Amino acid sequence: GVVTKDPESGVMNVGIYRGMVSAKDRIPILMWRAQHIGHHVTAWQNGGSSEMPIAVAIGWEPSLGFTGGSPVPKGVCEYDVMGSIRGAPVDLVKCETVDLYVPATAEIVIEGYLQLDPKNWDMEGPFAEFTGYVAGDKSPKPTIRVTAITHRNNPILRGAIEGSLPGSYSENGICSSIMRAATAWNVLDRSGVPGITDVWCPPVQTGINLVIQMKQSYRNQAKQAANAIWGSSAAHVRYKHITVVDDDIDIHDYAAVDWAIAHRVNAGEHDVIIMPETFGAGLDPSTRKRDRNPALFGTGKWHRVLIDATMNLDYDPDPDLGGARFPPKVWPEQKDVDAAMKRWSELGLAKPKSG
Template identity: 35%
Template sequence: MTDQSMRGYLSQLATSGALHRVKRRTDPKFEIGAVLALKDRGPAILFEETGSLPVVGNLLVSRARFALGLNVEPDRLDDLCIRALSHPVKPVITGSGPVQEVVQSGDIDLKASLPVPTWFERETAPYITAGVIIAKDPETGRRNVSIARLRLEGGGRIMAGIAKNHHLNLLAEKAKALGKRLPIAVAIGNHPAVLLGSQLYLGLGDDEFDNIGGMLGEPLRLVKCKTVDLEVPAEAEIVLEGELYPDEQIEEGPVSEFHGFYVSYGAGMGGCIACITRRQDAIYQAVLPGYASEHCLLGGIAIGATLRQALQRMIPAVRRVLITEGGMGRLHAIISMHKPRLGEGKRAAMLAMGQVNLLKLVTVVDDDIDIENPREVEWALAARFRGHEDLMVVEGVKADRCDPVHEDLTVTKIAMIATTHPGDGEPLSRSEFVSAPRDVLARVAAELDQY
């Protein structure tokens, strides 16, 4: 069996020199967040002395780090996600797992048991940010796996900040209509595949654990919870078991979002944790929220993979989709296409905006452009974009509440089509890069270290 734990990935990081251990006492209130922010693009950081459990953060701050955790080359990361979507592998239930080595129930005090960071100055309490939440549809029994911020309210009490269109909220509303509460389990300290898989844009009723198995190339091993009818990753570090109270609203106040600003969404949903299970030597995982690399990439990589799959079904010329970090991992996309026909670039941009509500700036380029290289994308705009015919501006489009500049939940959406046009292939055209003969380039590239 392969290692399906976070700590196996930590070992990989340590071997490659990408894990830094902080041995001085570090306060979860603001100090841990400040360190993670100031070392955002650096090594993963393990805070060994926090007053309770160790805390680890900044694990997945680059596409290369995701690729390392998923055991693929960086240029194959998107392909792995697509394979996971098209070739799911159902999980298996095991009798036991290290996440249940310690069981704590009864009088739960989350602040005393876990080193949950308080992140930003105007936020009013600590937030769990890397908790993968498992719930089931109270009508169908189908599983849902996602991440939502959870604020500690004292004792075992929590508040869940969930968008209205979030599947978890829809399940809570179903439970409310049935006069019930919604059982949840929150897994903290997960393999990178579990974190990334929880962010895939799937349909309500699709089980993200199936696609996580597709990423792993084997079934994800689960254990049954102790107090709720749910299953959780057997090799996670910590699991919280409890319920959401759909009829209980708790005012949240200012909270950070992926764009790096404070927002006020109004009331969140109340809930309570009644049981904690964990490893004997558990490590608490935290994801720095706001405009931070790991937060942006977790959403961006998952959105890009599901969007690419959707677009390729409609337009086979689509090759890749990148949701950019500069666009906060949510708002900006770059689409590469192979010899698009006249009008196909605009069609791809419109379909992308329709598929992902958050997108508001889409750039389309040819597949000779490396879409992960901003210099090449800007070159395509300079060399191939004709403003009078390749710019699309659509005003008054429904937006997500997260968009930092929405007005009455609408925004203006823009697309720029920076591709060669059919007929641009004649000599001295913009469709052909200058270069030495291909055979000479290939030979020199293979022997480059000898020059």
């Protein structure tokens, strides 16, 4: 967990940010302006500082990595969220050379000052990234000038498996799928989007693709949901593609979502919306190299996509369908399913899969 502090409010932020040893006492890190650490950098620079106090706490309870890697809302300290998860406050200790606090029982703590002037940046990257690709080009990046390293006796250096690929989910992929789905649901609730019944990010893509299940009560509710998500700072490195389905579609089932996309999406009716040129993950290999430069732009460049795979409430209710907008599904009535099951079992045949 990388700890920094807002110079005005004093509220600390804990994030996970990659870094590379470039010299005995120097660590350049990958810092994007739209992340909360980047907000802090801007605030320290506005106050005239050329360096920002920073501490890296390595090796503590799992809630450190889980909350550090989550887009906890700005102004809320991750230590408070960790306290809530573990049911007791985090026992913090003041660093020895910077005015920041770290978990008292962390295995290793690196303290220092992040250099904000590009003249003092070292080369960093590339790195085996969460996308499953080697990413984050070799370039000069904001660099920690290390002032102290403290550690327990025989400390454990905790690492993290980053890249997710089909058939090989990483720690980041599993954590992100949970934290990013939960955060997206919070964002939707706080924005007042009604009718959300489930939110999910399958682990293989680390929260880049978000699936939302909703019970629609009015037209274009899916667009309201996508706008709320994309307008949140939580969307900086995630939620590039959002698919919204009705509440009869199980969003944990790829086939069900695929079926909804096949039969409820009509691109000519604005069911596929591109939100061009937003902030986004600069580690995405589908982004042009120039647009992946954090020093030049502070963020990546994503063209985001909404796939609205809900039944279109802009269609007129059809009197031939009893006022419904879509025809009934062909799945037999439950009594017929039950009768068929009974017959199969009478014949000693294996129970057929239902659904």
